[in-house]
Amino acid sequence: MLELRNVSHVYGNGTRALDDVTLSVPTGMFGLLGPNGAGKSTLMRTVATLQTPTSGSITFGDIDVIAEPERLRETLGYLPQDFGVYPRVSAYDMLDHMAVLKGIASAADRKATVETLLNQVNLWNVRKKAIAGFSGGMRQRFGIAQALIGNPRLIIVDEPTAGLDPEERNRFLNLLAEIGENVVVILSTHIVEDVADLCPRMAVLAGGKIRLEGAPLELIEQARGTVWAKAIARDELTDVRERYELISTRLFAGRTIVHILSEVDPGNGFEPVRGGLEDVYFATLARTRRPVDTAALAA
Ligand code: ADP
Numbered sequence: 001m002l003e004l005r006n007v008s009h010v011y012g013n014g015t016r017a018l019d020d021v022t023l024s025v026p027t028g029m030f031g032l033l034g035p036n037g038a039g040k041s042t043l044m045r046t047v048a049t050l051q052t053p054t055s056g057s058i059t060f061g062d063i064d065v066i067a068e069p070e071r072l073r074e075t076l077g078y079l080p081q082d083f084g085v086y087p088r089v090s091a092y093d094m095l096d097h098m099a100v101l102k103g104i105a106s107a108a109d110r111k112a113t114v115e116t117l118l119n120q121v122n123l124w125n126v127r128k129k130a131i132a133g134f135s136g137g138m139r140q141r142f143g144i145a146q147a148l149i150g151n152p153r154l155i156i157v158d159e160p161t162a163g164l165d166p167e168e169r170n171r172f173l174n175l176l177a178e179i180g181e182n183v184v185v186i187l188s189t190h191i192v193e194d195v196a197d198l199c200p201r202m203a204v205l206a207g208g209k210i211r212l213e214g215a216p217l218e219l220i221e222q223a224r225g226t227v228w229a230k231a232i233a234r235d236e237l238t239d240v241r242e243r244y245e246l247i248s249t250r251l252f253a254g255r256t257i258v259h260i261l262s263e264v265d266p267g268n269g270f271e272p273v274r275g276g277l278e279d280v281y282f283a284t285l286a287r288t289r290r291p292v293d294t295a296a297l298a299a
Contacts (some may be wrong), residue, residue, distance in 0.1 A: 001026055001055065002154060002184050007056030009042055009208075010176060017042040019055065019208035031195030031202035031212055031216075033281060039208040040188040043079055044158045047186070048078045055212045060154055060184075064260040072154070077147030079140075081188075091118065091134075091142055092127040095149070102149045115155035117145040137168025143175040144175060173198055196277040204284045209269045212284045227275035227283060228266055231255045247282040261286050 002025040009018040011072045017039045028095050045051050047058060047265070049069035057084055058065035065072045087094065089204070092114060118124045121141040131142055147155055157176065161169045175267055179185060187194060194214060197204050204212040212219060228245070232240060234256050240246060244260040251257070259273065260266065261283045 002060045002186075004047070005057045006041075007046065007053045007058060008045075009039075009046060009051070009053045011198035015288060017208050018046070021056070021205075021208070021210055023203060023210055023213065025184055025186060026201065027182065027184055028201065029177065029185045029187060029199045031199035032186055032205055033190065033192065033195050033202060034139040034188075035285065038190075038205045040190075040205055041158055042208075043205065044078075044080075044156050044186070044188050047154075048080075048156055049077060060254055063295045074150070075153045077149070077152035079147045079155075079157040079160060082132070086129045089144075090128050091123050091131055092133055095142075095145055098146045099149050104150065105266040113149060117148055120148070121145045122171070135168070137164050137172060139251035140164065140168075140172050141175065144172070144179070148179065153183050154204055155179065155183055156188070157185070158188045159190070160187070160220045161189065166192045169194075192278045192281050204281060206285055206288045209288075211288055212280070214278075216277050220275060220277060223275050223283060225260055225272060226263055227258050227259055227273050227279045229257060229273040230260055230268075231257050245286045247279060247286050 004021055004023045007018055008016065009020040010016050021043065032040055032043065040206075042051070046053050047065065049072050049224070050104060052066060060072055060075070063075075095117060096110055099113055104110045104113055107207045118127050121140055121144055122242045123145065125136060126138065131139065134142065134226065143160070144157070147157070156290065160176075161172060164172060176185060176187065180198070189195060201214070201215055203210050203221075216274060231252070235259070237249065237256060240258050240260070244262065244266060246258060247261050248259045249256055259275065259279055260270065262270075273279075
């Protein structure tokens with residue numbers, strides 16, 4: 001279990017990227033969802049011991065992450081957002097080199113590790129090819145292979161599916177799901193479907209704060225009665241935007257379907273909908289934009 005308590009981070013320019021984050025992350029896939037600038041990468045880098053928070057504490061099992069970063073690193077696999085290592089070296093040689101860096105000194109152990117990982121991420125057939133020539137999906141799978149060296153118990157993947165086509169994305173997420181059965185995997189993303197497809201637990205981070213946390217299905221259930229839909233003509237959109245808290249718009253058969261957030265029946269032709277995780281997410285972001293968070297006060 002990874003536990004963050006009251007973690008805050010203020011950058012040198014005064015940006016408060018994390019604001020009193022308290023979060024428990026159990027074994028399995030955990031989705032950290034938030035818009036750009038929410039603080040996700042700051043949180044991921046902090047847990048990965050690449051930066052020290054301004055205040056707060058982080059533990060992983062019996063490891064005090066801030067006081068004993070080297071102990072955490074021994075059991076950490078990290079795929080950063082900008083994993084920029086795409087050299088003209090073969091996948092095999094690069095992974096072997098990274099295994100040396102991770103401390104696997106025996107050549108026989110390294111061979112076994114590298115071969116197992118290349119098979120696991122489905123890159124065995126291209127192991128002799130330069131990573132520089134890999135597609136985006138292959139690079140991300142290589143990124144996961146290097147993160148898995150040394151059997152980490154904590155795996156952090158930061159925005160891994162951005163830019164992947166649907167097939168590559170599927171493949172990558174399936175791979176993560178297999179890995180996530182026995183270890184803690186934190187998947188940081190701004191893509192709602194990544195979390196909906198994979199994660200039994202999740203949190204929404206926005207403006208450096210945890211705004212929502214729980215199991216996606218329960219969060220969807222809790223949102224019942226607060227999301228309302230209506231088909232409108234496109235020129236009505238401005239009016240809807242002004243009068244209601246708009247959480248999404250979607251075109252369907254040439255009509256515009258709007259979803260709004262309202263704790264009471266808005267009338268005016270709106271029907272209640274059983275929202276999906278996307279509604280839950282956008283409703284949460286809409287609530288954070290309110291001048292006073294009335295929903296949180298009522299809860
Ligand atoms: P996300 O990963 O969710 O997009 P980040 O953690 O990258 O969010 O950024 C959170 C906030 O902190 C943003 O306002 C960003 O501009 C700011 N920020 C990130 N890195 C730095 C830095 N090195 N110095 C100053 N501000 C930063």
